[in-house]
Amino acid sequence: MTAATGTLPAPRARGRGHLTGTRPLLRLALRRDRVLIPVWLVVIAMMVLSMPNTLKEVYGTAAQRADLMESLATNASLRALYGPVFDQSYGGLTAWRVGTFAGVLAAVMSLVIVVRHTREEEETGRQEMISSAMVGRRAPLTSALLTALVANSLLGLLVAGGLAGEGGAGALALGVGIACVGMVFATMAAIVAQFTESARLAKGLTSALLGAAFVLRAAGDSATADGSSPLTWLSPVGWLENLRSFGDERWWVLLLFVGAVAVQCVAAYELAGRRDVGMSFLPARAGPAHGRIGTAGALARRLQRGAVIGWSLGFLAAGVVFGGLTEGATDLVGDNENTREIFERMGGQSGLTDAFLAAIVGMIGMVGALYVVASVLRLGAEETSGRAEPVLANAVGRLRWAAGHLVVAFAGAALIMLLAACGLGLGYGQDFGPIVGACLVQLPAIWLIGSLAVLLHGVSPQLAVAAWGVAGLALLIGWIGPALDLPQPVMNLSPFSHLPKLPGQDMAWSPVLLLTSLAVVFTAVGLAGLRRRDMATG
Amino acid sequence: MTKAITVSGLHKSFGRTHALDGLDLDVERGEVHGFLGPNGAGKSTTIRVLLGLLRADSGAAQLLGRDPWHDAVELHRHIAYVPGDVTLWRNLSGGEVIDLYGKLRGGLDKRRRADLVARFELDPTKKGRAYSKGNRQKVALVAAFASDVELLILDEPTSGLDPLMEEVFQSCVADARRAGRTVLLSSHILSEVETLCDRVSIIRKGHTVETGSLADLRHLTRTSIRAELVREPNGLSHLPGVHDLEIDGHRVALQVDTDKLDAVLRALTESGVRTLTSTPPTLEELFLRHYQEDAADATGVRTEEAMSR
Numbered sequence: 001m002t003a004a005t006g007t008l009p010a011p012r013a014r015g016r017g018h019l020t021g022t023r024p025l026l027r028l029a030l031r032r033d034r035v036l037i038p039v040w041l042v043v044i045a046m047m048v049l050s051m052p053n054t055l056k057e058v059y060g061t062a063a064q065r066a067d068l069m070e071s072l073a074t075n076a077s078l079r080a081l082y083g084p085v086f087d088q089s090y091g092g093l094t095a096w097r098v099g100t101f102a103g104v105l106a107a108v109m110s111l112v113i114v115v116r117h118t119r120e121e122e123e124t125g126r127q128e129m130i131s132s133a134m135v136g137r138r139a140p141l142t143s144a145l146l147t148a149l150v151a152n153s154l155l156g157l158l159v160a161g162g163l164a165g166e167g168g169a170g171a172l173a174l175g176v177g178i179a180c181v182g183m184v185f186a187t188m189a190a191i192v193a194q195f196t197e198s199a200r201l202a203k204g205l206t207s208a209l210l211g212a213a214f215v216l217r218a219a220g221d222s223a224t225a226d227g228s229s230p231l232t233w234l235s236p237v238g239w240l241e242n243l244r245s246f247g248d249e250r251w252w253v254l255l256l257f258v259g260a261v262a263v264q265c266v267a268a269y270e271l272a273g274r275r276d277v278g279m280s281f282l283p284a285r286a287g288p289a290h291g292r293i294g295t296a297g298a299l300a301r302r303l304q305r306g307a308v309i310g311w312s313l314g315f316l317a318a319g320v321v322f323g324g325l326t327e328g329a330t331d332l333v334g335d336n337e338n339t340r341e342i343f344e345r346m347g348g349q350s351g352l353t354d355a356f357l358a359a360i361v362g363m364i365g366m367v368g369a370l371y372v373v374a375s376v377l378r379l380g381a382e383e384t385s386g387r388a389e390p391v392l393a394n395a396v397g398r399l400r401w402a403a404g405h406l407v408v409a410f411a412g413a414a415l416i417m418l419l420a421a422c423g424l425g426l427g428y429g430q431d432f433g434p435i436v437g438a439c440l441v442q443l444p445a446i447w448l449i450g451s452l453a454v455l456l457h458g459v460s461p462q463l464a465v466a467a468w469g470v471a472g473l474a475l476l477i478g479w480i481g482p483a484l485d486l487p488q489p490v491m492n493l494s495p496f497s498h499l500p501k502l503p504g505q506d507m508a509w510s511p512v513l514l515l516t517s518l519a520v521v522f523t524a525v526g527l528a529g530l531r532r533r534d535m536a537t538g
Numbered sequence: 539m540t541k542a543i544t545v546s547g548l549h550k551s552f553g554r555t556h557a558l559d560g561l562d563l564d565v566e567r568g569e570v571h572g573f574l575g576p577n578g579a580g581k582s583t584t585i586r587v588l589l590g591l592l593r594a595d596s597g598a599a600q601l602l603g604r605d606p607w608h609d610a611v612e613l614h615r616h617i618a619y620v621p622g623d624v625t626l627w628r629n630l631s632g633g634e635v636i637d638l639y640g641k642l643r644g645g646l647d648k649r650r651r652a653d654l655v656a657r658f659e660l661d662p663t664k665k666g667r668a669y670s671k672g673n674r675q676k677v678a679l680v681a682a683f684a685s686d687v688e689l690l691i692l693d694e695p696t697s698g699l700d701p702l703m704e705e706v707f708q709s710c711v712a713d714a715r716r717a718g719r720t721v722l723l724s725s726h727i728l729s730e731v732e733t734l735c736d737r738v739s740i741i742r743k744g745h746t747v748e749t750g751s752l753a754d755l756r757h758l759t760r761t762s763i764r765a766e767l768v769r770e771p772n773g774l775s776h777l778p779g780v781h782d783l784e785i786d787g788h789r790v791a792l793q794v795d796t797d798k799l800d801a802v803l804r805a806l807t808e809s810g811v812r813t814l815t816s817t818p819p820t821l822e823e824l825f826l827r828h829y830q831e832d833a834a835d836a837t838g839v840r841t842e843e844a845m846s847r
Contacts, residue, residue, distance in 0.1 A: 395611050
């Protein structure tokens with residue numbers, strides 16, 4: 001048979017051979033993402049497209065909009081959050097108010113897609129089987145990037161089409177710009193995925209780079225009123241703002257995006273071509289030969305340690321940022337009746353500073369509900385992956401096993417809220433006690449949503465994923481409810497609507513106690529269900 | 539003393555699938571019991587019921603004289619389990635997992651742990667995601683064999699092990715038997731079962747089709763015989779238990795039910811034997827007889843006849 005090797009076709013020069021199989025892989029990726037991508041697109045597009053109407057309510061007159069422009073010129077902390085305004089039209093205000101956030105969300109969507117179809121495939125070993133088929137060396141990366149391109153293009157189209165009524169050129173610029181931010185971080189994730197062995201780390205590192213880009217832009221915008229700071233220009237998120245959608249668009253900025261995407265693409269392909277499947281440039285470090293973990297609780301703490309540290313840092317940082325914004329925000333809002341009303345509805349009171357703080361604390365609490373859901377769902381992940389089975393085959397009862405993770409979930413929620421309070425106190429520089437109280441009063445609602453996840457898990461681990469929907473609904477109601485002035489029965493669907501709006505309002509113990517007791521009952525029922533049902537098999 | 543495992547009439551369905559359909563299983567203390575069946579026969583489901591992970595719909599099951607569902611935690615102090623497909627936490631090292639399982643079970647023998655790690659040539663410092671399938675399997679095997687337990691439940695534990703490591707595994711099972719432990723070894727590797735097991739239960743589609751010592755089971759199988767005779771054979775076709783008889787002049791090839799072997803040998807020696815080869819029945823034949831789908835029904839009938847004799 002050795003003679004036969006001579007007849008094998010010589011390896012084809014770089015080019016098509018490396019890309020063989022891209023088309024079926026792309027179809028596979030789009031099929032696997034048939035829920036993920038549409039959900040992202042709908043959420044981001046809704047956020048952008050609902051904005052003109054909201055703005056028309058809030059800044060109805062030209063005078064109000066001129067006021068806003070003027071205050072932004074003098075208010076550095078608000079510029080840090082949203083960026084500068086380049087045009088008074090509703091299109092221009094939309095680009096100002098949500099452009100940056102839509103870009104950041106598009107970036108998150110893109111990095112999730114790319115890592116999911118590259119490093120995650122390798123980590124799980126699925127890539128090995130795929131690579132053994134008629135699949136070129138570069139096909140997996142190409143199909144992942146094409147999937148991100150499809151998602152971002154659709155998003156760009158949705159935004160451009162939906163905002164066309166506010167001005168065609170501006171809508172196009174904003175749509176293309178948002179999609180471009182997505183693609184910059186798609187290609188960045190493609191590079192990072194070459195360096196790490198774990199998908200989670202790849203997502204984490206790319207998200208950190210995204211966070212850095214946001215902070216660079218924020219720093220730049222707080223220094224200058226027109227986005228001209230070099231710091232802003234260093235950040236791809238800043239390029240989006242400097243595209244000046246709806247405000248005499250600077251189309252040449254798109255070249256920056258194209259250049260960055262091209263350079264990162266080349267780098268990712270070069271790196272991908274130089275390593276083995278499943279390997280990375282940063283090999284995993286060896287672990288200890290002997291372990292100290294000896295209980296189910298210690299195991300749960302160890303498994304969730306990284307996530308808790310990440311959320312803690314995030315909440316502390318968010319606290320500092322919003323704490324720092326508090327005074328500037330109240331200055332700005334002070335001039336505008338409508339905005340004041342929205343904040344007062346969110347914050348539930350008339351004192352503006354307190355209303356702002358209460359609104360921010362409420363938002364932070366709703367994001368905290370996402371933490372508690374993610375943490376409780378680790379139970380389901382452990383169970384369906386087959387890792388829980390050998391643990392439970394030891395002398396560990398199901399309750400003890402579940403309790404390990406639930407303690408991390410519920411106590412972790414308290415920890416991150418406390419850290420958010422510390423951050424807010426540091427950033428704002430006063431009212432430390434009331435802020436801590438306001439943050440902690442969010443816990444019953446967070447716990448209630450966590451306990452719903454436990455309840456669902458008690459029925460089946462597959463069902464528990466629905467808890468994301470509950471947390472998402474609470475976030476949606478809390479976020480857009482006050483701006484749309486939704487009727488109270490709808491608002492009441494969210495447990496957060498029942499909490500006293502601290503600081504400022506009087507403490508009301510009955511809803512707090514009621515929500516806490518409900519959380520206890522749901523958790524108990526969920527655990528009782530877990531004890532009775534069959535464990536899911538991997 | 540109670541048996542290590544008694545199961546009778548176990549039923550378990552998932553939706554419309556009847557995974558277990560009246561399964562019986564008896565494992566004596568101190569024996570190595572082979573639990574044989576093709577994929578999907580219900581081996582893992584049975585084991586999950588025995589571990590209290592699944593609740594049986596009906597039927598009785600006892601481990602070490604206790605109820606596997608209600609006394610799960612107390613029972614598990616005396617049991618070590620190795621699943622067929624070991625999944626590890628990607629950021630914990632193999633050594634951490636071995637010690638975790640040991641501690642969760644109530645401690646493991648440090649010296650034995652070190653010895654097993656060396657024998658299985660396992661690198662305990664690697665992180666979970668870096669292990670190959672065979673090495674993940676070794677992590678679970680080391681944790682199981684290093685614990686002081688009465689009962690080892692091994693669900694196709696050698697999948698992914700190379701032949702050298704399989705030999706190590708077999709010596710570990712032998713050590714466990716010498717130490718008086720009971721082993722339930724689910725497998726579809728017949729040579730492994732033949733070497734290791736005192737008794738075997740064979741299951742198919744959720745119920746037990748045969749159970750007994752290997753010697754018992756071999757009585758149900760046939761020995762093949764080839765012989766060259768001095769004279770032409772005579773009267774072989776009339777003997778009971780002879781199948782597939784082929785006569786070509788002085789040469790004879792036949793299969794005979796193992797318990798009817800004696801009469802056939804007498805008949806052969808009457809014609810004068812020049813050469814004789816006999817192939818003993820293997821578990822494989824037994825296995826194939828039960829599982830060849832096309833012969834399924836006929837085999838079922840024959841087995842019932844065999845059992846009733």
